[in-house]
Amino acid sequence: MIPLLVMLWVGCLACHAALQPARYRLPDLSARYRIVMGLVRGVAPALALGVALAAGVVVGVVLWCTTFSVAGLIVAACIVAWSMRRH
Amino acid sequence: MRETPMRETLRTRMGWLHAWVGFICGLVLTCICATGTLAVFDTEITRWMQPEIRIPTGTSPTDTALDAAAARVREQQARGVFAFLNLPSARAPALEILHYDGHEFVGDTLDPRTGALIATRATTGGKFFYNFHYSLRGGGTVGVGIVNILALGLLVAVGAGLIIHLRALVPDIVMLRLSGSRIRAWLDAHLLAGVLFMPFTVMMAYTGILVHADTILPAHLHVMTAPRARATAPPAQPAPLRPVMTHMRPLLDTARARLGGRDCGFILFLPDRLSISASDASGPFLTRDHVDFSLPDGRLLGTTVTRRPIAMTMHLIHGLHYARFAPPSLRWLYFMSGLGATAGIASGLVLFLMKRRRHSGHRAEFRVAEGLTIATIVGLPVGILSFLWANRMLPTGLPGREGAEITVFFFTWAACAMHGTLWSGIARPMRGWREQLVMVAVLGCGLPVLDATCTMAALRASPVLHAGIDGMAALFGLIALYSLVRLYREPVG
Amino acid sequence: MKHDKAKLQSSLRADRFRNILLSCVLSYVVARLVVTDAGLWHPSLPADATALGEIIAVAGLPAMVLACFGMRTRYRGFTMVCATGCVAVLCLVVLA
Numbered sequence A: 001m002i003p004l005l006v007m008l009w010v011g012c013l014a015c016h017a018a019l020q021p022a023r024y025r026l027p028d029l030s031a032r033y034r035i036v037m038g039l040v041r042g043v044a045p046a047l048a049l050g051v052a053l054a055a056g057v058v059v060g061v062v063l064w065c066t067t068f069s070v071a072g073l074i075v076a077a078c079i080v081a082w083s084m085r086r087h
Numbered sequence B: 001m002r003e004t005p006m007r008e009t010l011r012t013r014m015g016w017l018h019a020w021v022g023f024i025c026g027l028v029l030t031c032i033c034a035t036g037t038l039a040v041f042d043t044e045i046t047r048w049m050q051p052e053i054r055i056p057t058g059t060s061p062t063d064t065a066l067d068a069a070a071a072r073v074r075e076q077q078a079r080g081v082f083a084f085l086n087l088p089s090a091r092a093p094a095l096e097i098l099h100y101d102g103h104e105f106v107g108d109t110l111d112p113r114t115g116a117l118i119a120t121r122a123t124t125g126g127k128f129f130y131n132f133h134y135s136l137r138g139g140g141t142v143g144v145g146i147v148n149i150l151a152l153g154l155l156v157a158v159g160a161g162l163i164i165h166l167r168a169l170v171p172d173i174v175m176l177r178l179s180g181s182r183i184r185a186w187l188d189a190h191l192l193a194g195v196l197f198m199p200f201t202v203m204m205a206y207t208g209i210l211v212h213a214d215t216i217l218p219a220h221l222h223v224m225t226a227p228r229a230r231a232t233a234p235p236a237q238p239a240p241l242r243p244v245m246t247h248m249r250p251l252l253d254t255a256r257a258r259l260g261g262r263d264c265g266f267i268l269f270l271p272d273r274l275s276i277s278a279s280d281a282s283g284p285f286l287t288r289d290h291v292d293f294s295l296p297d298g299r300l301l302g303t304t305v306t307r308r309p310i311a312m313t314m315h316l317i318h319g320l321h322y323a324r325f326a327p328p329s330l331r332w333l334y335f336m337s338g339l340g341a342t343a344g345i346a347s348g349l350v351l352f353l354m355k356r357r358r359h360s361g362h363r364a365e366f367r368v369a370e371g372l373t374i375a376t377i378v379g380l381p382v383g384i385l386s387f388l389w390a391n392r393m394l395p396t397g398l399p400g401r402e403g404a405e406i407t408v409f410f411f412t413w414a415a416c417a418m419h420g421t422l423w424s425g426i427a428r429p430m431r432g433w434r435e436q437l438v439m440v441a442v443l444g445c446g447l448p449v450l451d452a453t454c455t456m457a458a459l460r461a462s463p464v465l466h467a468g469i470d471g472m473a474a475l476f477g478l479i480a481l482y483s484l485v486r487l488y489r490e491p492v493g
Numbered sequence C: 001m002k003h004d005k006a007k008l009q010s011s012l013r014a015d016r017f018r019n020i021l022l023s024c025v026l027s028y029v030v031a032r033l034v035v036t037d038a039g040l041w042h043p044s045l046p047a048d049a050t051a052l053g054e055i056i057a058v059a060g061l062p063a064m065v066l067a068c069f070g071m072r073t074r075y076r077g078f079t080m081v082c083a084t085g086c087v088a089v090l091c092l093v094v095l096a
Helices: A002-018 A031-055 A057-086 B010-039 B042-049 B063-078 B127-135 B140-168 B182-196 B198-211 B248-258 B309-322 B328-360 B364-393 B401-425 B429-454 B456-461 B463-487 C002-041 C046-070 C073-095
Strands: B084-086 B095-100 B105-110 B264-269 B273-278 B290-294 B300-304
Touching (some): A002 A057, A002 B328, A057 B182, A057 B198, A057 B309, B010 B042, B010 B127, B010 C002, B042 B364, B063 B095, B063 B105, B063 B248, B063 B264, B127 B140, B140 B182, B182 B198, B182 B328, B198 B309, B198 B328, B248 B273, B248 B290, B309 C046, B328 B364, B429 B456, B456 B463, C046 C073
Antiparallel strands (some): B273 B290
C-alpha cells in the first residue's frame, strides 16, 4: 500500500510542478497536457486518501500525510536532478 | 535628510519571531527531535545493543517460561524491587522482568522458550534516547516541563513561519534551487523540509505536549484549592505479597478473550492481585485496558475498559505520539518524517547564522551561537555513534556498564561542544564543522565493520535488525562524508 | 544618520522583545484559566474534563501568542486574548 500511496502523491506533486513551468524552470506544456495534469493533481490525493483509509481511519490518515512528505522529497530531488542534467 | 522609520509589517514581525524563537528553541529542539526519531526504533536499538539475545521473532512463550517468570517477579518484589513482567511481542521476542530505575525501565531478560535467564550485557539501550527525548535524561519533572515549553516554542515558530510563507506555501511546495546562491539553497531546503513535514511536526509537537500537559498546565490554581488536611494516621504497612499459586497461561487466555482478542502486553503483580494489560501495539489507542485476577487462586475479578470519548481521545493522542501500534512500514515512515522534521529545524539554525554572519559574525555572542550549532548538528551524531561504539567496545562484565555508555555519550558530546565553540571563538568555524564531520563519517561508516567483527553470531541470527541499524549509521557516515567534500570547497574560517 | 538607524533598530528590537514576553505571559495565564475552568465544569469526571481543557489550552496557547504579538493594529490581539481571559475568570467565579 505504501508504494502505491507514494506513487499517487508523486504523480500529484509532479503534475503540480509541471503546471508551473516558469516557477520550476520546466518546459512549457500544451493545453491538452495541462488539462490532464490538472486532473491528476486534483484526483490523485483523493484517490490516495481512499486507498489509505482501507487500513483504518487513524492509520490511514497518518499514512496519507507521511507518504505525502516522502513523495514531496522525491519530486523535489527529481526536479533538481533534471535541472542539473539540462544545464 | 529625515530617517524614515523601519516599516513594521506582520511579515517582518513574524520573521523576527520565527528567527529568534526558532533559533533559541531550535538548538535543543534539534536534539529532542533527533532522539525522538531514534526512539521510534528504541526496542530494535536495545536488541542491537544486547546481541546475546538471539531469539527468533514470533516465538511464543511456553507455560514453563511464563510460570518461571512470574516466580522471578515475586522474588524481586520480596526484595523491594517493584518489578513487572513484559510479555514478548513482534518487536521484542524475549520475556522481560523490568523495573523503573529513575531514568529507564531496566531488568532481566528471560528466554521465552525455557524461562532461563539470558546473560546480557547491562545497557539502557534505545530507551536512553526515549528518556532523553521526553525529559532531557535526568531532568525529571523540570526536564519534562522544559521539553514541553520548547515544543510550544516549536508550534509558535511553525505558526509564524506559516504566516510568512503563506502566499508561496502551495505554489513552492516542491521548490529546491540548489544552483542559486548558498543562502537561497539553504532557505529552499529549510522550506522544503518545513512545509513537507509540517503535518507530522505539528502532530508530534501537539501530542507530545498533551502527554505531559500537567507539568506546564496543572489542573488547579493554588489560590482556589482548599489547603489539604494534614495526614494524621501513621503510614500504612506495605500489604503482604500473596503467592502466585496459579498457572499464567489460562489467565492470559482469559485476559485476551476479555480484551476483545487483543494481545496482552504486560502483567503487573500487585500484593493481592494480577493485572494483565492490553498490548500497546494492539491499536492506535494507547489504552491501559486491563483484566484483574485475585491471588493466590487466579479468580477473575473484573475487566477495566475505557470507552469515554475524552479518555479515548487522550488515548489516541498518546497512541499517535508513541506509535507503538505502527507496523514496520509505518514505523519507517515515522522515522523518515522525524528525520525530515529534524532537518527542517537544523537547516533553520544554519540559515539563521548565515543571514547574520556579515553584520554580526565578529561578535562573541555569534561565535558562541555558532559553536552551539556545531555541537547540535554534528556533535550530537558524534555522541550517538560513540554511544553505539561504546556498547561494542566496553567489556560486557564491566560494573556500572549502563552508566559508562551514557558517560561516553555525554563526554563525547561535551567535547564536541567545546571543540566547536573553540574553533568558532577564534573565527575558524569551518575547521570545527569539518573535523566533527570527519568523526561522524569515521564512526558511522565504521559501525557496520565493528558490528561484524564483534558480534558475527548475532548478525547471522538477526540480519535484518543489524542491517537496519548498521545501514543507517553507514548512511549518516556517507552523508557526513559528502558534506565534508562540499565544505572543502569553502574557504577555511 | 547611521546612529539614528541603529537607535531605531534597537528600540524596535526592545519593543518586540517586550511584546513577545507580554504575549507569552498573557496567553499562559489564559491557558491556565481555561484548564482550571474545564476541571470545574464537570466535577463528576474531573480527569476527563481537565484533559479536555488541556486539549483546548495547548491548541490555543500558540495561537494566542501569535495573535497577541502579530495583531498590533489597535492592539486587536491583546484585546482578544484579554477578553478571552475575562470570560475564563467569569466562568471560574461562576463554577467555583
